[in-house]
Amino acid sequence: MTSKPDRGLVEFNSEECKGCGLCVEACPPKVLRLSEQLNHYGYHTAEYLGAGCTGCGICFFACPEPGGIAVLRREVAA
Amino acid sequence: MGSFTLTHERPDCFYDRFERKSELQHQTHYCPGCGHGIVHKLLAEAIDGLGVQDRTILVSPVGCSVFGYYYFDVGNVQAAHGRAPAVATALKRSLPDKIVVAYQGDGDLGAIGTAEIVHAANRGEAITVIFVNNGIYGMTGGQMAPTTPLGKKTATTPFGRDALNEGYPLHICELLASLEAPVFLERVGLGNNKQIMGAAKVLRKAMENQVKGLGFSLVEVLSPCPTIWKMDPVEAQRFVREEMAAVFGIGNYRDRTATATPRPARPAPPKLEELPGILGLGNGDRDRLPCGETSAVDYRIRVAGFGGQGVLMLGEVLAEAGLDAGYHVSWLPSYGPEMRSGTSNCHVRLSSRPIDSPLVSQPNVLLALNEPSLHKFLPGVEPGGIVLYNGDAIPEGCGRGDVRMVALPFTRIADQIGVSKAANIVILGALLEATDLVENEQATAALHKLVKSPKWFDIDVQAMERGREEMRKTTMPVSDDYLWGV
Numbered sequence: 001m002t003s004k005p006d007r008g009l010v011e012f013n014s015e016e017c018k019g020c021g022l023c024v025e026a027c028p029p030k031v032l033r034l035s036e037q038l039n040h041y042g043y044h045t046a047e048y049l050g051a052g053c054t055g056c057g058i059c060f061f062a063c064p065e066p067g068g069i070a071v072l073r074r075e076v077a078a
Numbered sequence: 079m080g081s082f083t084l085t086h087e088r089p090d091c092f093y094d095r096f097e098r099k100s101e102l103q104h105q106t107h108y109c110p111g112c113g114h115g116i117v118h119k120l121l122a123e124a125i126d127g128l129g130v131q132d133r134t135i136l137v138s139p140v141g142c143s144v145f146g147y148y149y150f151d152v153g154n155v156q157a158a159h160g161r162a163p164a165v166a167t168a169l170k171r172s173l174p175d176k177i178v179v180a181y182q183g184d185g186d187l188g189a190i191g192t193a194e195i196v197h198a199a200n201r202g203e204a205i206t207v208i209f210v211n212n213g214i215y216g217m218t219g220g221q222m223a224p225t226t227p228l229g230k231k232t233a234t235t236p237f238g239r240d241a242l243n244e245g246y247p248l249h250i251c252e253l254l255a256s257l258e259a260p261v262f263l264e265r266v267g268l269g270n271n272k273q274i275m276g277a278a279k280v281l282r283k284a285m286e287n288q289v290k291g292l293g294f295s296l297v298e299v300l301s302p303c304p305t306i307w308k309m310d311p312v313e314a315q316r317f318v319r320e321e322m323a324a325v326f327g328i329g330n331y332r333d334r335t336a337t338a339t340p341r342p343a344r345p346a347p348p349k350l351e352e353l354p355g356i357l358g359l360g361n362g363d364r365d366r367l368p369c370g371e372t373s374a375v376d377y378r379i380r381v382a383g384f385g386g387q388g389v390l391m392l393g394e395v396l397a398e399a400g401l402d403a404g405y406h407v408s409w410l411p412s413y414g415p416e417m418r419s420g421t422s423n424c425h426v427r428l429s430s431r432p433i434d435s436p437l438v439s440q441p442n443v444l445l446a447l448n449e450p451s452l453h454k455f456l457p458g459v460e461p462g463g464i465v466l467y468n469g470d471a472i473p474e475g476c477g478r479g480d481v482r483m484v485a486l487p488f489t490r491i492a493d494q495i496g497v498s499k500a501a502n503i504v505i506l507g508a509l510l511e512a513t514d515l516v517e518n519e520q521a522t523a524a525l526h527k528l529v530k531s532p533k534w535f536d537i538d539v540q541a542m543e544r545g546r547e548e549m550r551k552t553t554m555p556v557s558d559d560y561l562w563g564v
């Protein structure tokens with residue numbers, strides 16, 4: 001059995017992220033976490049676990065930074 | 079595999095860089111997890127979604143969100159503390175096509191600015207207000223706000239907010255819902271995904287109302303302030319959801335958007351030329367400016383005396399007559415602590431050019447009805463000016479060689495016609511004789527307008543004539559040298 005490809009993809013701007021964790025809390029399938037690493041401002045920035053994003057966009061709205069998160073969706077073949 | 083397309087990205091109506099300071103131009107100044115950041119994003123999405131970036135004007139408050147203008151690439155005005163609704167009113171009324179948004183915190187809107195928001199809502203101004211309620215003064219370090227929940231310890235309520243001492247949390251939506259004019263009032267929260275997505279919708283609706291030309295819309299957002307609440311962002315979100323929302327009920331408090339009709343455009347203001355007619359100031363010979371040499375006329379008159387001498391009235395007659403003569407005029411009574419000591423004075427300007435300031439600090443005409451006034455104002459008189467003094471002679475040591483000084487016992491002259499109170503009008507007559515300030519008929523018409531009783535009008539006309547006569551006596555036999563003397 002082949003697993004279905006993910007519908008969504010999420011990208012973080014680690015320069016803009018302040019590591020507040022609200023996106024991690026918000027993500028319904030829980031595919032985000034705060035990194036072990038610190039960015040150069042000293043924040044544990046958010047990162048994608050790499051699989052399972054549905055492209056719902058909730059994390060985008062929960063994030064207080066204007067460009068902290070971008071969400072992409074897979075184009076449905078016509 | 080198929081490809082991905084961007085569905086959620088940095089809203090267009092944010093600036094690409096925030097040029098607030100040299101570094102960190104890519105992020106906001108807000109603390110991690112601050113609700114202001116989320117509200118900014120929801121507002122930006124609404125502006126982009128409605129396609130109104132080019133005609134939005136954001137009025138930023140005083141508070142943590144004071145820097146709104148560094149973030150939003152729209153028209154921006156930053157208002158004094160609490161005054162955003164008043165500033166937004168002015169913007170919307172003068173630029174009705176713009177989408178005017180007042181963004182305010184709870185200290186700004188609910189404490190210092192309570193009057194502004196109540197009256198803007200009561201007038202039904204067609205603006206959108208975004209009210210970020212975090213229950214605290216964030217920017218200044220955590221003082222109690224009117225919206226602080228009972229029992230909460232803050233910098234100014236170290237034992238917890240006590241209703242008996244600090245009153246109850248102020249419910250702005252409920253308060254404004256008691257007014258007739260608002261079209262849309264709703265409280266939302268940022269306490270979980272559902273609340274955030276709901277808030278996005280409501281914010282958009284409140285903006286859309288204005289695009290449709292409907293009246294006053296306000297959205298109150300229960301918003302986390304993790305820093306002052308001393309919680310991590312996720313905990314603060316829980317606090318919004320469980321505690322703030324328990325004090326401030328989330329929901330709609332007014333929605334008349336279905337029945338509200340777009341507010342009619344305000345009638346265009348009348349043309350400048352029509353104003354005299356509308357104000358009942360008589361007919362068209364008002365545009366007649368003094369011509370020829372007198373066209374550069376600028377009389378700066380100071381009238382001073384003791385209370386009861388008719389100082390203010392004399393000033394008014396001069397201004398009224400000047401208006402009739404086609405001058406620009408101003409009349410400014412001086413009120414102040416000095417009034418208590420019984421002296422009184424006013425500033426009058428008659429000018430062939432628009433008047434920049436009604437204040438007369440360097441008069442070229444001084445009418446001094448008593449000695450203290452002469453002492454006080456003579457030093458300021460412009461060289462070449464004229465001074466009329468109510469007395470037999472200029473007092474010792476009061477002379478000035480560079481101004482024209484005339485002393486006449488105006489009160490005694492008024493006594494001769496039986497009314498010492500008419501001394502002010504005797505002075506008026508003397509002034510008209512000594513200068514070509516206004517025509518006799520213009521002064522008479524002004525008196526007619528300002529003096530209601532026919533008996534007093536007759537006395538004043540007589541007083542004015544006597545003033546002219548007395549002045550003629552002083553001027554007739556001699557040259558100007560005599561007048562310049564003293």
Ligand SMILES: Cc1ncc(C[n+]2csc(CCOP(=O)(O)OP(=O)(O)O)c2C)c(N)n1
Pocket residue numbers: 140141142143159182183184185186187190212214215216217218223
């Ligand atoms: C006239 C005036 N009074 C007081 C202040 C001090 N002050 C600055 S911000 C503020 C309160 C801000 O609280 P709020 O409106 O709740 O905004 P927040 O910072 O929580 O977002 C006060 C009292 C001021 N700047 N100007």
Ligand code: SF4
Pocket residue numbers: 008009010026027028029030031032052053054055056057058059060071
């Ligand atoms: S888009 Fe939805 S599923 Fe994907 S990371 Fe964001 S919240 Fe999670």
Ligand code: SF4
Pocket residue numbers: 012016017018019020021022023024045046062063064065068069111
């Ligand atoms: S919500 Fe935004 S700022 Fe907060 S951790 Fe996630 S990406 Fe970073």
Ligand code: SF4
Pocket residue numbers: 107108109111112113114142212216217302303304305306
């Ligand atoms: S103090 Fe509170 S309101 Fe101000 S930026 Fe920080 S979290 Fe936001």
